[in-house]
Amino acid sequence: MNETKLKTRPKDGATEILVLVNHPMETGQRVDPKTKEKVPAHWIQNLSIELNGKTVADVDMGVAISKDPLIAVAVKSAKKGDKVKVSWSDNKGQKGGAETTVGA
Amino acid sequence: MKIILTMLTALGLVGAVALPAHADPQADLKQFQGYFAKKFPKVKKDEYSNGFYAFPQFSDYRKMWESYNEFPPYELGLDRGKAFWGKKFANGESLGSCLKKGQIKPAYSYPHWDKAKKELRTAELDINACLKANGEKEFTDLEKDMKERVALAEVTAYFYSMYKGKRAKPDVDFKDPGALAAYEKGKEFYWARRGQLNFSCAACHVQLAGKDMGGNQPLSAGLGHPLGWPAQRLEWQRIDTIMMRYATCNSQVRAKPLKHYSPEYLDLQLYETYMSSGLPLTAPAMRN
């Protein structure tokens, strides 16, 4: 199960939305020490962040994003209680996501 | 490593680390903590629990460390550890009930000298013992099975997280000859040279603490060293055990790595933790 963690916090008068996803982000170049073969590339391709049902950020990422990706964006006028939702999908078709409210 | 060896030889540290001849843990503690206070007057004592990020000369690394801490990757492992900690055993007990009954001690009191068993206990050992005593599967094969070891590290990390900020106070009665002997062996291990590269722990973490080896390897102080463990290293990108760190550090000086809970490593953990008495626990922590 790929956990997706979400948090928000105030930042310079705006609200920062931070996402941390449990994902291997394999580049396809790493050699498995046991099998001696390259571990196939497996990475999150798209991650999208919504505030109150509207997309605020749509991220496309490649294998050069670190393992257990951290992504953060900021929104100007978010209020306590506003709904934040993140959803992601990877190159193998696996999906994940999480929801929270601002100031939770 | 060649560059490092040349540097250390030039500094006269390879093959020339003096072995102090103290027999009094309390006196050792005063001297050890006093050494760092004198050498780095600007570093607040509590900061040593943060590894080399305590040093002002590494403030650039510290800025990045602070940015990791905004949403540290270890939170993922910590959540898994929390889930494991909260699981009820088949017999209705849990790790929490072992803690309540005193079979698992508060994190700040580890390593703990068990007078009855005449042995050192660490949090991992007591967590495993609790599982076994309640008919649950222990974590085993820790050297070879990374999944097992990381799962143990994660639940231990969760356990330690409940005591973050509490001050280290290993529960050891030095009047007990077995306890004192363990301490002395740990101290000896810390100061003894080993491996093809002939380093001691002290060479890097006492004499060279605060220096940047080869320009890309900042050296942390021995003071506060174990208090961030179990830790998540940038190098490993997972939470792992202090025993694993001891083993890999020994491998790096080309000394034979020892197994989890070998007496040498238990004694070492006691010595290091006792030398850090009074400093705050920071586990789990981000480390290099």
Next chain:
Amino acid sequence: MNPINRRTFLKGTVAGGVVAVAATAGLLKPTRVLAAAWPAAAFDAKSIDDALKGLYGSSAATPGAITIKAPLQAENGAVVPIAVSTSLPKVDSIAILVAGNANPLVASVNLMNGAEGYFSARMKMGKTSNVQVVARAGGKLHTASQEIKVTVGGCGG
């Protein structure tokens, strides 16, 4: 989203017709009408120039107006934190590229509906390299860059 795809799409291809029907039927979520394919060409590009052309149709960018917060020397090349911010008005896209990586494009974000010109991530770098960030604001590209040193740690293990 890839603007080239969007333009072709909205010019009324057969697919456009299908989407219009589906949208009316409520089959498509309004937040992501165009299920744009992951921009493989941009991510597979071997040069910053080609990656930017793949993303934005052009690589011509004006230097300035962007702040990069990233280490001068990364403690570890596997997890390099980088934060990009700009106060340019109407920023709708930010991209991060690492010149020394085999495929320079690390990530790109399309920003909308009140999102600020800010994007933060942790990335892998294989070696010391110039890192370039691009922000699109009001249809124009702006850029800034910084070198990040990556050296193998002495006590990696």
